Every structure is written in structure tokens, then in C-alpha cells.
Amino acid sequence: MDGGAATSAEERTRARRTKRVSARPGGHGPRRAAHASLRLVFLLPFFLTLAGCAGAGREARTTLRFWAMGREGEVVQELVRDFERENPDVRVVVQQIPWGAAHEKLLTAHVGGSTPDVAQLGNTWIPEFVALRAVEPLGPWLAGSRAVAESCYFAGIWDTNVVDGVPYGVPWYVDTRVLFYRRDLMARAGWDSVPGDWDAWLRSMEDVRRVAGKDRFAIFLPTNEYTPWIIFGLQAGSPLLRDRDSRGDFSGPGYRRAARFYMEVFRRGLAPNVAGANIANRYQEFERGTFSMYISGPWDVGEFGRRLSPAMEGAWGIAPLPGPDGPATGLSTAGGSSLVLFRASRHKAGAWRLVEYLSRPDVQLRFRSLCGNLPARVEAWRDTTMTRDPFARVFETQLRRAVPTPKVPEWENISLRLQDKVEAMVLGHVLPDSALAALDREVDRILEKRRWLLAHERRGGPGGTGTAP
């Protein structure tokens, strides 16, 4: 059966469904029931041929179930229609899931054996779904693909999809954190750009605070977010975890250097020691000059543009993050979403074709124009819409310095413990050194199972981190 016939069968199936629904309210009373059964007898041969037809259509046409989150789930519908035109034998059903419910829904779907064929996954979730053995190793698929190759992606971003040497996801869009800053106040303080190393950065903070006035700060580092504390650690060369990610390394020299730096920022009063909730409106406070610097991601470029008053246009900008020993050490996190196939899927070939389609540089650019997400493919960044965008250029620089956080399923839990400890340190409840030692003890407890699995893997017993085949 060709594609056109399949479509008409599809339409008929849909029509039948509507008929059944609309027939429902009429099913009351004996007379109506008799009437309905008479009609049923009449229509029976028609239904039978229809059922046969629909069956044949299903054979020829694969239906892919694709789960996408939030705004992405909304705009991807449009891209998927074009994919269907190019691949008449595949139909894609996109299910849009709100971000807040996505993680839980995916996990319950896995436990309940109802995962989709392909899905968008926050790339920090990948280790967890690998441990669950929910997602398909992509090695063979990549080997046979001409459309997707590791070299087409930012190295750090690609790396987030690789667990124990095996790739499990294809980057779809990317994000990373950069420094948002008040260009006007920095200029008045004598800095025409954000310096590249920590020492100069500290000096620029002192200067910009002086210019901003009384009761002002230089930078806002909310204590109820964990990403900055991870970034500073990565920049200072801390592996965060050690011994094949089975123990905490927060009391190691790398992280201690990072902690000394950000505690110095708080000690000098360059950052307010409060949670994000206490700065009621960070955009308003940024405009007011309460703080002149803030670490955030691409989503805030639009927010800053919308929420700051028109007079602020050009008065703020973004810059790559400074590093302890100059710009090259100004690392940041490798965020974004990837596309994954599920092990349980029966349509992996079709699903992989969809992944290849969504990874095409032209489709990536269309995706960017639809929802503003930064494309994962480096070819897309060479397009003039990207090279002419000054914000995009900063993100590109930063993405080349993006590195993944440890790829263990326990990482989010560990990040929250780190956040708690930093909050206690900032509020002066604990000294940094003892807080970091206590953090390592907690992290070691969380990773106990992982150590056991690694030990068994070595002895060849049941174990392994559930990742390497």
C-alpha cells in the first residue's frame, strides 16, 4: 500500500473514532437501542473492510511516539510534520510533557514498560536512565550514520552523553552559563570588559561596587542554586568526585581553592548572602544596580531583554566566565537536552531517522528560530544568523569551554548536598574546611552502592555500574 492510501485509511480510522464518540449519547432507551443495533447491522460489512484496511496501513506505516518537554514539545510539532513529508512511511505522535513532571513521568513509564520510542532528555539525566537500562546504546547507530558524528558537536556537550565510553544520546540543543553584567557600571569603574582571571575579576568587583553606591553589591550568587558552586570547582580543576566517581573530592586541593575564592567574595561583602527568593525580583535589582553581575544561561538573555526597562538596552551584556588562571580556565557547565532512543522501542530504525532529521544543521536553525534554543551542531553556528548575533558569539566561546559534571545517577543528590553546605558556609554556621570534609563524608555514603558495584565489576560478579556492556 502506498503512502496516500495509508493516509486515507488513517483518516477513516479517525472518522470512525469520532462516529463512535458521537453515537454514545444516543444509546439510551430500548427504542434507540434497537435503532442503533439496526444501524450496526447495516454498517457491519463497512466496519469489517475498514478494520482490514487499517490493519494493512499499520503494517506499512510506523507510528513513532516522541516525548518532548515544555516549549520544545510545542514547536517540534512543526518540524515533525516536515519529517513526515520526507518519510511517508513514518508517523510521529509528539507528546508534550511539562518540564516539572517530565522526570517522574519518564521514570514511571520505564518501570511500567510504556516508554516512548524516542524522547528529549535533559543531558544531566542521562546517567540515571543508563543505570536504569532504559536507553539504547547508540554506538552501532552512530557507526552506520552519515548524518550524525561526534565531530559535529562541542566536545564537552557530546561528552555529557557518553557514560563509561558508550554514547547514549545525541545533543539536540545546548546551554551553558555565562556572566551577565552591567556594561555601563563596569565602564564607569574603569573596566571596558570583564577580566579573564579571578584576581582581576575580584578587583573589578570591588571597583564596580564602589561606583554603584552605598548598600550595593557586585555580584549576585543565590545560595539556593547549586550550579555556580559546581562551576567554580570545575574551573579550579577539581574533578568533584574521585576514584572512578565513587568518592567525593570536595576536600581536595582543587575544590578548596574554589571555595576559598567564592568565600572571599562573600567575606568582602561583594555578594549578598541570601537565597534567591529574598531578592524578590532579580531583574529589577539588576537594573537598580543592587548587583552588577550574575551567572546565568541563554534563557535569561530573552528575560533580561523583556524585563529590563528600554533605557537599559545596551547598558548590559554577557561575557564568558573568568577562570582562576585566565580565560582558558573559565570553564562552565555543559547543559542542554539530548535525543535518546529507548531500549524497549520496537521502531528504533524509524526513531533513529527522526533523530538524524532533527540533527540536520538546517533543521537545527529552524528550531532555533522557532524557540530560541541554541543549536547543538557546530555547522549551524557558522550560519550568518548566528555569527551576527553578539550574544551567540559569547555562548560559542563559552561552549568550547563547557565540561560535563560527573556522570553518575547520584549527581543531583550530591549537588543539593553541596548547595546545603555552601549555604551553611556563607551564613557562617560552619568553617569551609570542616564543611567540605563533612560533605565528602556524606557524598561517600551516597556513593556506597556505586563502590560496591565497581568492586564486583572488577571481580566479575553481578555488578558494574549498569552501564558498560
Place this chain on the structure above:
Amino acid sequence: MRGSVERRQHRAGWAFVTPALVLIGVFFFVPVLAGLFLSFTDFDIYAIGRPETVRFVGLANYARALSNSLFWQALGNTLFFVLVGGPLSVVTSLVAALLVSSKLTRFQGLFRSIFFMPVVTTLVAVAIVWRYLYQPQYGLLNWLLGAVGIGPVDWLGDARWAMPAIILMTVWKNFGYNMLIFVAGLQSIPEELNEAAELDGAGGWARFVHVTLPSLGPTFLFVGVMTMLGNFQLFAEPYVMTQGGPLKATTTVVMLMYDEGFRWWRMGMGAAIAFVLFVIMLLGTMLQLRLQRERRT
């Protein structure tokens, strides 16, 4: 002859009870026993992927839960909610019941319905509206406090005020339910008792203390136990309003259990926390029953 009737009745009785017993067995006892078994293992995210990595750990989950400072903090928060929120809720319900049952009150049915309305309102909707009321800058509550010269309170953002704020909301939301039970209890007090007391010269207060309160004894027990059991399981309110913060001031035991079980997928630990909470609630109920019995003797 008689024996066969008895046997038939016996059989009919079982036939009536069996469906309920089967349902209770399948949907209550089996999961509870499975949960108990789970609490002695380290069932976690790795085990969902590969069941062979489950280890039997004996009482280690219990030991670890009891040595976790966060557990004690969560238990402290929960006990604060139970010991402050519970009595406050019961007293509010009783006062409301007395008001809507008073002979002086007109439109009793209307008031009962209005007071009951929060109980049947969706909790999440209520929590979101209260979050607006508690908003530090533009919230109604701080605006009212400001009108009488009290400075703004960061209700949900300040570790000292977050739990009291949640208590206030839950009391408002739930007092209607207990109020109805108290109303039923008040209606079952024979009018003659009050009349006799009045003839003996008892005033309003004396009648309340010596007639109404003692007659409400069983109602008090029921309301007290049910409120306590409900309060120990506090979850949705802080989950929606504060996510357990600030500084974990509104993290409850059930919330901790949820985090361990469904956020970090350490089902064994989650199950162990559930059983610890179960034992605490059992002790609490027994204590209330004991107090009630002593008061009666």
C-alpha cells in the same frame, strides 16, 4: 436441621466478608509486607535496572535513617506541626461547632456549609492562593499587618515563620471537617443534662466544662486521633508552598520519604522511613487512648 442453618449462615457470612477481605489483603497487607521486606534491602536505581544487584542489608536502613540529622530535623518539624497545629485545629473546630450549634445563631446550615467549603476545595489551588496571601511585598496578609504598623514578614521565605504559616493555612483548610463531627457530638448530648445543670444553678461556663466537654469525650478521642494521624502525614502543603525550605524548615518525614524513594530512588531507605513513621504514629495513638482511659477512671 438447626446445625445446617447455622452452617448456611456461616457460609453466607463468609461470602459477604470475603470480597472485602481479599481487597484488603491484596491492596493493603501485601503491599505493606512487601514494603517491610523492601526496608531491609538497599533497593535503589541500580536495582531497577538490574534486580540482581539488590542486597539484603538488615537494619542498616533504619540505623542510617536514625543517624541522619535531616531525619531528626524532619521529625522535629513534623512534631511541631502535630503538637501545635493539631490542638489549634481541634480547638478551632470546637469553637466553630459551638458557634454554629448555638441557639442564638441564625442560618446555621449556611454557616456550616461555608465553614466546610475549604475542606472540599482542592488543596493545591488553596495552597497557591495562600502563597499569594503570604507574598512578602504584595501579599494581603502583610498589607493588613502593615495597616496596624507591623513590618513585613517574609512568611514562606523565613525559616522561623514558614512552618507557622503552613499551620495557619492547614487549620483554616481543615477545621470544617472536625467541626461537623463536633456538631454531631453536640447534638447527641441530651437536652435534659443541660436543663438539670441549669436547675442546679450552673452558669454557661460551668455547664460547658461539666456537661458539654465530658459528654464530648468519645468525639474528642476520635477527632484527636484522626487529626494527629493526618498531621503526621503532612506532605502536600509544604510540597506545593515551600518545597521543604527555607533551610529545610518545612521538610516533613513524609517529604523526606518521598525524596528518598521517588526522587533519589532509594526505595529501601524510603520504606524504612515509612515504617519508622508508622511506629511513631502507633505510639502516638496508644498514648491518646491511654490518656482518654485514665481521664475516664
